[in-house]
Amino acid sequence: MRALVIGWASFRHGEATAGDVLSMRRVDEVLSTMGLPHDLAWSPVYRPDDLNYEEVDPARYSHVVFVCGPAHGWQVQEVHRRFAHCHRIAVGVSVIDPEDDTVTGFDQVFARDHDGLGTPDLSLGARTSEVLVTGVILAPPQPEYGDSGHHADVHASVREWIAGIDCARVPLDTRLASSDWERCETPDQFMSILSHLDVVITTRLHGLALSLQAGVPALAIDPVAGGGKVTAQADALGWPALVRAEEADDRELLDSWWRWCSSVQGRAVAALRSLPSDNGLLRDMVKALKSRPVR
Numbered sequence: 001m002r003a004l005v006i007g008w009a010s011f012r013h014g015e016a017t018a019g020d021v022l023s024m025r026r027v028d029e030v031l032s033t034m035g036l037p038h039d040l041a042w043s044p045v046y047r048p049d050d051l052n053y054e055e056v057d058p059a060r061y062s063h064v065v066f067v068c069g070p071a072h073g074w075q076v077q078e079v080h081r082r083f084a085h086c087h088r089i090a091v092g093v094s095v096i097d098p099e100d101d102t103v104t105g106f107d108q109v110f111a112r113d114h115d116g117l118g119t120p121d122l123s124l125g126a127r128t129s130e131v132l133v134t135g136v137i138l139a140p141p142q143p144e145y146g147d148s149g150h151h152a153d154v155h156a157s158v159r160e161w162i163a164g165i166d167c168a169r170v171p172l173d174t175r176l177a178s179s180d181w182e183r184c185e186t187p188d189q190f191m192s193i194l195s196h197l198d199v200v201i202t203t204r205l206h207g208l209a210l211s212l213q214a215g216v217p218a219l220a221i222d223p224v225a226g227g228g229k230v231t232a233q234a235d236a237l238g239w240p241a242l243v244r245a246e247e248a249d250d251r252e253l254l255d256s257w258w259r260w261c262s263s264v265q266g267r268a269v270a271a272l273r274s275l276p277s278d279n280g281l282l283r284d285m286v287k288a289l290k291s292r293p294v295r
Contacts, residue, residue: 003031003038003063004083009046010053011075016046022123023068023092029127038065063087068122070094071103071111080105092122132198132262134167135216137174137207145224154203154223154248161254162201170197174206199261205229212237215274217261221248237273241266 007024009016024040031038039061041053064086066079071093080088080102090106095114103109112119138158142149162169172193177183184190194200194214202208203223208230211218221243222230234242241257243250260266 001037001062002060003036003065004056004061004086005031005038005040005065005067006053006079007067008069008075010041010043012043012045012054014043014069014075016043019121019123020068022126022128023121026122026126027065027067027091058083058086061086063089066090066093066106068092068112070096071106071109072096072100073102076102077105132167133170133196134162134165135170135172135194135197135200135202135207135211136162137172137200137202137204137211139202139204139207139223142223142228145228148225148228149223150225150245150248151203151223154221154245157249158201158203158221158254161251165258167199172207174204174210199258203230205233208233208239209237212239212270212273215267215271217241217266217270219243219254219257219261221245221254223248239273240269 005024005027007020008014009020009024028038028040039051039056041056042050044052044054061083064079064083066076066088071090088106089108089110090103091110092112093109095103095109095111097103098114112121138155139151141151170193172190173183174190175183176185176187176190178185184193191210191214194211194216197211197214197216200207200211200216200218201221202211202218203221208218208220218239219241220230220234220239222228222234222245224230225245227244231242231244234240241261243253243257247253261270
């Protein structure tokens with residue numbers, strides 16, 4: 001006996017949700033604890049380096065366990081056709097129409113919801129590990145820098161790099177809006193989000209400055225060749241975790257600063273930078289106001 005565990009996260013045209021993957025993980029844990037031989041098959045798009053569902057040999061398996069999601073659709077019908085010789089079990093699925101061929105094609109169905117009745121989802125209780133919660137704040141195009149602005153290339157490099165980092169990515173925008181629920185309405189709301197992050201990756205001046213104000217280490221990447229306002233701000237704040245536009249495709253450098261920002265030392269330095277400091281700009285402004293006579 002050997003079982004193949006699949007779900008919607010196994011199909012190229014399926015949707016790999018956190019719940020789908022955790023449900024498959026929970027089934028994997030139970031089967032492993034029971035000592036039952038099995039494999040997990042994944043979408044070649046979602047996990048290209050793992051066992052590919054499209055390439056598995058059906059003859060290797062005596063059972064198929066379909067996990068989570070709706071028992072519905074042509075992908076599940078294809079499972080019945082491709083693994084017709086296997087004993088097919090559906091577990092933790094939603095049954096919309098019990099007479100549908102997709103449902104009746106299984107030898108056994110253990111539904112999480114059927115005829116208005118439910119049972120706890122399989123994702124509950126699956127093991128998870130904490131990772132760093134990382135805010136990603138990228139600058140919009142800044143035409144004022146002319147040919148020195150390398151925003152598109154820098155952002156492409158940053159996106160490709162961070163996709164390989166094991167962290168919980170939170171896309172953020174410093175722009176505020178009162179009518180767009182996807183953005184903060186006030187800076188207080190934005191700062192509240194920052195205060196709950198572990199690290200920030202940013203190509204924006206305020207992404208850097210406000211992260212440090214919140215005591216959160218920021219890996220700053222300047223999108224302007226030769227150094228723009230992000231570099232100037234990092235210098236003004238004495239913040240070392242800065243990558244120049246010309247270095248944005250250097251993964252070893254990005255990895256190095258990522259490790260530093262994630263370290264106890266990085267967090268300690270960020271905490272020091274969060275302390276209020278005397279701002280010379282304000283002093284100069286007040287001096288100018290006082291020195292000019294009122295007309």
